[in-house]
Amino acid sequence: MAIKSYVGALLLLLSFSSTIKAQVFQIENYSVTGGGIPDITQSLLDAWKKACASTTSPKVLIPGGTFTLSEVVLEGPCKAHVEFEVHARLLAPPELSRFKTDGWVVFHNIDGLTMLGGTFDGQGKMAWAQNDCIKNKNCRMLPMNLRFNVVSNAIIHDVTSVDSKYFHVTVLGCKNVTLQHFHVNAPGNSVNTDGIHIGRSLGVNVLDTDIKTGDDCVSLGDGSRQVTVKGLTCGPGHGISVGSLGKYDNEEPVSGVFVTNCTINGATNGVRIKTWPASKIGIATDMHFEDIQMNNVFNPVLIDQGYCPWNQCQAQIPSLVKISNVSFKRIRGTSATKVAVKIACSKRIPCEGIEIADINLVYKGPDGPATSECSNVRPLISGMQNPRACAKIVS
Incomplete structure (x- = not known):
């Protein structure tokens, strides 16, 4: 349902943009920093203010090149759906x-946003x-x-986030947001650099995305509802x-978490x-993890209370x-640890409806084949x- 809604919204946006000529607000006036790299902070804020006030299919356009950008808040409400197109590499x-x-680049209180392209370093x-x-x-x-x-009805696609100081992306208090062909690139030893973190949001889709980072590729905090993660490559x-x-x-x-067709390396x-x-x-x-390929993954399947x-x-x-109504189906590949499946539920409130x-999952370590553990479930x-499900029962 979430993906169908995304496709419908995308087709509607394409149809809308083809019939109405966009009013383009291009970043053109730069200041030059001591390092000789142009700074676009004020120019971007000025362009966003004009685009947000426009009623004629506004587009903010950052041309190709490398620019520095200080922290900015791109704030609504705006009078029309805004397109934000980036061809540049932006340096924090x-x-x-x-x-x-x-926050470095913050979109706040916007209903109707398309974000396309760019590398945010x-x-x-x-x-x-x-x-x-x-x-x-x-x-x-x-x-x-x-x-x-607090962003609603947004599509963010073909964007790259590099070496964030903390989380790469947060989606908080949002509704109907899709991130597709999103790329995150940071080393495995980068600290607390979750790729995409979602919280208190309804209807978020993460599709066909590649995340390499030092923390969770995708993390879901409290209030995450109707979230689909499909076609993610993580590791x-x-x-x-x-x-x-x-x-x-x-x-x-x-509630309503659907993770499908993903590869974890x-x-x-x-x-x-x-x-x-x-x-x-x-x-x-109501959380479901299906059709997942694991390649040398520590703790491939885990509930840890x-x-x-x-x-x-x-x-x-x-x-x-x-924790209730959870399924793990069609999960295959290799485990880097002997305990490939661990379902460790609370003694006080045991899990219910776990499938x-x-x-x-194959483990080829020196201490024997893969096994699984269960407690309070x-x-x-x-x-x-x-391995055989719940081969070991832990009290």
Whole structure:
């Protein structure tokens, strides 16, 4: 349903743009920085302001080249659907001191947006070394390359995000947003650089996308509803994750997650759902992971309701997030660890409606063939099971 809606919206936009001549606001006036690279910050803000006020199919156009760009907020509401087309490589300031907020390029409060092309280079290497969030709970939130806040009816395609200082893309408080042919490129040791993070949003599609990064390729926070991830290639990274959930008060339920036809290469996780122990009450339901190819992946299939990184939690207290109606089907390939399937649910609120079907995961390590572990769950098992489902029951 989500993909059909996207195709319909795209056809409508193409039809609309073909009948009405766009009013183009091109970035033309630059200032030159000390390094000799033109800076387009003020020119972009001026062009966006004019485009947002236009009623005649407005387009903001950044021509080819390499430009520097300071943090900007491209804000609505706008009077018409805006097209944002980039042919350039845009460079963020490498110094954290140049940022006042946690966003580099922010789209805010917009209904109707098409974003096409461009490379957004966060120049994050210097910032990764300054990320102390593992030790410091009050650490500074670092800037993200692209933020979509309260954006509706948007298509973002053929965009590349490189070396973000923190998450590459966040989609928060949004409705009907599609990211297609999106590319993320950062080294596996980049810290907290989730590829695409979604939260408190309805109807988000991630299609035919390639993500190489140092954290989750796609992560879903609380309030993610009707999310489709299809045709994703992930790795290096931490896989495709729902959560972590249950850390904060008043988290919204996660529901309607469909992950299909994806390939995960050499990641530290495959597909996983994670909740904190000693958590707040929460709900995660109607989540389906199907037709996934795993290539040398650590923890290919994982539900972890005792997620406790860096031992900064009360691991002995069970999670209160209720997980239900979850399926793992037609997942195949190779595992980099002996436990290829692990379903570790809460002792306090066991998982319900878990389905495991047609699994074929091979491990060729020195300690024997692949196995699986289950705790606090009675899954529905069908089809091929390699390894045998719930071969080990953990109390």
